[in-house]
Amino acid sequence: MAASPSPDVGQCLVAAVARLPADDGRHVAELLLGHALQRDRAWLFAHARDLVPADIQAEFDALLRRRIAGEPIAYLLGKRGFWTLDLQVTPATLIPRADTERLVELALERLPADQNVRVADLGTGSGAIALAIASERPLAEVIATDASTDALDVARLNAAANDLTRVHFRLGSWWEALAGERFDLVASNPPYIAEGDPHLQQGDLRHEPASALSSGVDGLDDIRAIIASAPRHLHGDGWLLLEHGHQQGAAVRQLLHAVGFVEVATEQDLEHRDRVTLGCWPG
């Protein structure tokens, strides 16, 4: 009996769309086949009638199975775009979110481009915040910390891949990694989901590191720890910017006021939800 002919690119995509969750559709099929072939979307379009070799079909099938089982697309591709950067991500790192770009924007508004400012990013994960700031402020010295050695390894690779040599990495729990140091601006997207929150069992969150997501019964344990010692690590007129859940703005403002921050305010994300609270340390 003659072997069945290899499917072409277009046929592979049609078959994949039928297997993938309805929300994924052709876009995800193209991303995964493009990844297996190491080609972009335009190439897939232009080569729709090219036959797909058996080894690529097998690789594509494995990616589809993992996606159907719920694995995040960013982990399957091993990368995610953030700000202007293409960042490597692994299951040791949170997948950077577009919401966090709001935190970067607010930080940049407070960082003059012509001064040698010192910036810290607490809980850097893939390096997203630190590297985005460093890419926009070449004179800034940026220190990125994390309690996870595996996450820091990824962040270091991302710094090297983007030629961001003024970013330095420190291992340790929150301020322990920065003993005796002061900064002009500290930004953090710490874990802030309440333990037991049902969202932790849904979507991408099921696959991301628990240590990057949840923080005590109300989700605020890490934010409390960061705010409590922030005054010892900020220069006068230095800024602390914290990303948080959309129902935590009032609580974070109250925590900042309680230790003496001024100009405390909560800013919203693109969907008009509270997302970042910031304050200035009067010194």
Ligand SMILES: C[S@@+](CC[C@H](N)C(=O)[O-])C[C@H]1O[C@@H](n2cnc3c(N)ncnc32)[C@H](O)[C@@H]1O
């Ligand atoms: C929500 S993720 C944010 C990652 C990255 N900044 C981003 O926005 O994509 C929180 C990060 O904090 C780190 N983390 C958790 N507990 C920590 C601690 N006690 N000290 C330092 N980093 C911690 C996690 O490993 C994780 O990388």
